[in-house]
Amino acid sequence: MGEYAPVAKRFLIAFVAGCIAVPVFHQSLLALFTAIGTVSAAPYSSAPAAVTGLPQVVSRALLGGVYGVALVILLERLVPHRSGPAFWIAALGIGAVLPSIVAWFIIEPIKGQPLASGGDPTQLGVALATNAAWAAGTAGIYSFVRLLWAP
DSSP: OGGGHHHHHHHHHHHHHHHHHIIIIIHHHHHHHHHTTSOOOOTTOOSBOTTTOSBHHHHHHHHHHHHHHHHHHHHHHHOTTOOHHHHHHHHHHHHHHHHHHHIIIIIHHHTTOOGGGGGOHHHHHHHHHHHHHHHHHHHHHHHHHHHHTOO
């Protein structure tokens, strides 16, 4: 493993952070939006996901892990020090926009739904907000674990 160990460790931490951030941050904010009547989504859904057959919350968590690796790669390229306002602004921006674009233009059409939630501003805003919450959680967990388990 040698020279690849640090990269593999960072990617493992990023994957786990992304997985954990889905139920803790993304789904919690989605539950709040549902509770106040903004959307009628089903947070923490145990209904089988169309592609994997796993409960939707598990499928989303695994996808959050994959996105977590991508987020960390981008953050480490853009803000290598993992601290300060630039890090958090980049995490929120990347995390809000990139997963939302994938959902709007790839996942939703595969599911037979209209592109970009049909342009519904509420749906678009909820997607951006929940994905930003996921990204903040992922970045925070990742940074915290890296501090404990350096380098």
